[in-house]
Amino acid sequence: MTSPSDTLTETPLGVLRRVFGYDAFRGEQQEIIDHVVGGGDALVLMPTGGGKSLCYQIPALVRDGVAVVVSPLIALMQDQVDALTAVGVRAGFLNSTLDFDARRRVEAAFLAGELDLLYLAPEALGSRATVGLLERGRIGLFAIDEAHCVAQWGHDFRPDYLALSMLHERWPAVPRIALTATATASTAAEIATRLDLTGARHFVASFDRPNIQYRIAPKREPRKQLLDLIRTEHPGDAGIVYCLSRASVDKTAEFLVANGVSALSYHAGLDAATRAGNQKRFLREDGLVMVATIAFGMGIDKPDVRFVAHLDLPRSVEGYYQETGRAGRDGLPSTAWLAYGLQDVVQQRKMIDSSEGDLAHRRVLAAHLDAMLALCETVECRRVRLLSYFGQDSGPCGNCDTCLEPPESWDGTVAAQKLLSTVLRLHRERNQKFGAGQCVDILLGRRTEKVTQHRHDALTVFGIGEELSEAEWRGVVRQLLAQGLLAVEGDYGTLVLTDTSAEVLGRRRSVPMRREAAKPARTRAAKT
Ligand code: ADP
Ligand code: ZN
Numbered sequence: 001m002t003s004p005s006d007t008l009t010e011t012p013l014g015v016l017r018r019v020f021g022y023d024a025f026r027g028e029q030q031e032i033i034d035h036v037v038g039g040g041d042a043l044v045l046m047p048t049g050g051g052k053s054l055c056y057q058i059p060a061l062v063r064d065g066v067a068v069v070v071s072p073l074i075a076l077m078q079d080q081v082d083a084l085t086a087v088g089v090r091a092g093f094l095n096s097t098l099d100f101d102a103r104r105r106v107e108a109a110f111l112a113g114e115l116d117l118l119y120l121a122p123e124a125l126g127s128r129a130t131v132g133l134l135e136r137g138r139i140g141l142f143a144i145d146e147a148h149c150v151a152q153w154g155h156d157f158r159p160d161y162l163a164l165s166m167l168h169e170r171w172p173a174v175p176r177i178a179l180t181a182t183a184t185a186s187t188a189a190e191i192a193t194r195l196d197l198t199g200a201r202h203f204v205a206s207f208d209r210p211n212i213q214y215r216i217a218p219k220r221e222p223r224k225q226l227l228d229l230i231r232t233e234h235p236g237d238a239g240i241v242y243c244l245s246r247a248s249v250d251k252t253a254e255f256l257v258a259n260g261v262s263a264l265s266y267h268a269g270l271d272a273a274t275r276a277g278n279q280k281r282f283l284r285e286d287g288l289v290m291v292a293t294i295a296f297g298m299g300i301d302k303p304d305v306r307f308v309a310h311l312d313l314p315r316s317v318e319g320y321y322q323e324t325g326r327a328g329r330d331g332l333p334s335t336a337w338l339a340y341g342l343q344d345v346v347q348q349r350k351m352i353d354s355s356e357g358d359l360a361h362r363r364v365l366a367a368h369l370d371a372m373l374a375l376c377e378t379v380e381c382r383r384v385r386l387l388s389y390f391g392q393d394s395g396p397c398g399n400c401d402t403c404l405e406p407p408e409s410w411d412g413t414v415a416a417q418k419l420l421s422t423v424l425r426l427h428r429e430r431n432q433k434f435g436a437g438q439c440v441d442i443l444l445g446r447r448t449e450k451v452t453q454h455r456h457d458a459l460t461v462f463g464i465g466e467e468l469s470e471a472e473w474r475g476v477v478r479q480l481l482a483q484g485l486l487a488v489e490g491d492y493g494t495l496v497l498t499d500t501s502a503e504v505l506g507r508r509r510s511v512p513m514r515r516e517a518a519k520p521a522r523t524r525a526a527k528t
Contacts (some may be wrong), residue, residue, distance in 0.1 A: 064202065072146055
C-alpha cells in the first residue's frame with residue numbers, strides 16, 4: 001500500500017477516495033480544489049457543514065510542501081490533527097497549549113518536510129520565531145479558516161487576523177485559500193481587502209439549508225416553551241440551546257435537568273476542564289442537550305444536532321445563521337427555534353448604548369440588530385429573508401413558520417398612532433420618558449400605583465387602547481421598534497420617537513403588522 005502522503009501524482013479525486021473514503025465531491029469542492037492545486041488564490045463562502053475542510057486538505061496532499069492552516073480554534077486543533085492522523089495524513093499543530101518538547105518535535109517534522117498540514121493559531125504569525133521557522137521550511141499552501149474573523153465589525157473579530165495580509169508579502173508565490181461560513185457581500189469584500197485577496201477567485205455556495213425548519217415564536221415563558229418543543233418534537237434528540245447570559249445558561253440547564261432532559265452547560269464562567277468535559281460528552285454521547293452562550297459552537301462538527309434553540313435574540317442575522325447552522329449537518333430534518341420578546345430589544349439596545357467603541361461602531365451594531373428584528377417580524381418566508389440578507393434570491397420555502405402557518409397581517413396604523421401619541425404626550429406634556437410597560441398600562445386604562453402616582457390617568461390617551469390585550473400591545477411596540485418607527489434608549493428601556501414616527505402620527509404612513517399565531521395566555525390580570 002502506498003502511504004497516504006505519497007500523493008504527488010495522484011488526482012484530487014483519487015485522494016478523496018483513497019484517503020478520505022468518499023466517492024464524489026460535493027458542490028463546488030472539485031472546482032475549488034483544482035483552482036488551488038493549480039496555484040490560484042481562493043475565497044470560499046460555504047455554509048457550515050458544506051465541506052470546507054477538504055477544500056484545503058486535499059490540495060495540501062496534492063501540492064508539494066506543507067500546507068499551513070491558520071485557525072482561531074485552538075481547542076479543536078488536537079481533534080482535527082487526530083482525525084487526520086487517523087486516516088494517515090501527516091499533520092501537526094503549534095499553539096500555546098504545547099509544551100517545549102512537543103513544540104520542538106512539530107518544528108523538526110515541519111523542517112524535515114514530514115508534515116502535510118501544520119495548524120497555527122493566528123497569533124503565532126505575530127511571533128518572529130514562528131515566522132522564522134516558516135521561512136526555513138517549504139510551504140505549499142496557506143489556508144485561512146474562519147476568515148470572517150478579519151472583519152472588524154463582524155461578530156467574531158480577532159485582531160490577530162489583521163496581520164495575515166503579510167502572508168502574501170512574504171510568500172508571494174504560495175497560493176492562499178480563505179474560508180468562512182458566514183459572509184454577506186460586504187463581509188466578503190472586507191475579507192478580500194484585508195487579507196490582500198482582491199485577485200482571488202470567489203466561490204460562493206448556496207447558503208440555503210433546506211433541511212432546517214426556521215421558526216420564530218413570541219417569547220412568553222421561554223423555558224416552558226423550550227421544554228414543550230423538546231418533549232413534543234425532539235425527545236431524546238441532541239440539541240443546542242443558546243442563552244445570552246451565563247446565569248440564564250445555568251438556570252435553563254437546571255430547569256431542563258429537573259424536568260428529565262439530559263442537559264449540560266457551557267459558558268466562559270465554567271473552568272476550562274468542565275467546559276472541555278461537557279463539550280466532549282456532547283460530541284461523543286447521544287441525545288444530550290447543550291445549554292450555552294455563543295462561546296460554544298464554532299468549529300463543532302456534530303452531524304446529528306436535531307435542534308438549535310435561541311432563548312434570547314441573537315445580535316445579528318449572521319450570528320443567527322451561523323448558530324442555527326449547527327443543526328442538521330447530516331442533512332436530516334432539523335429545527336431552528338427562536339423565542340423573541342420585547343425585553344430582548346430593550347436589553348440589546350442597552351448593551352449597544354453602553355458598549356465600548358465609537359459612534360460608528362455602535363451604529364453598525366444597531367444596524368445588525370435592526371436586520372435581526374426585521375427577520376423576526378417579517379410576514380414573508382423566513383428563508384427568503386435570511387438568504388436575501390446574504391445576497392441570494394429564493395422563493396417561499398414551505399419549511400418555515402411563516403410558510404407553514406402564514407401569519408395574518410392586520411392594519412396596525414391606528415394602534416401605532418395611539419402608542420406613539422402616548423409616548424409623545426408623556427414627553428410634551430410632562431417632559432417624561434417611560435418604558436413599554438407604563439405606556440401599555442396607560443393605553444389599557446389601568447390605575448396602577450405608578451399610573452396614579454404620576455397622574456397618568458389624566459392624560460387624554462388614558463384608556464384609549466382597551467381593544468387590544470397587553471400581549472398585543474407589546475407586539476405593537478416590538479413591531480414599531482422593528483420598523484424603526486419607535487426606539488428604546490437608556491438603562492430602563494424608555495421609549496422615544498424616531499424621525500419617521502411623525503409620518504405615522506401625521507397619517508402619512510400606514511403600518512402593517514404581523515398578528516401573533518396563537519393567542520397568548522393571559523399572563524397578568526388587569527390591575528385595578
Ligand atoms: P465545514 O467546515 O464546511 O463546516 P466540514 O469540512 O467539517 O464542513 O464537512 C462537513 C462534513 O461533511 C464532514 O463530516 C465531512 O467529512 C463531510 N464531507 C465533506 N465533503 C464530503 C464529500 N465530498 N463527500 C462526503 N462527505 C463529505
Ligand atoms: Zn418559508
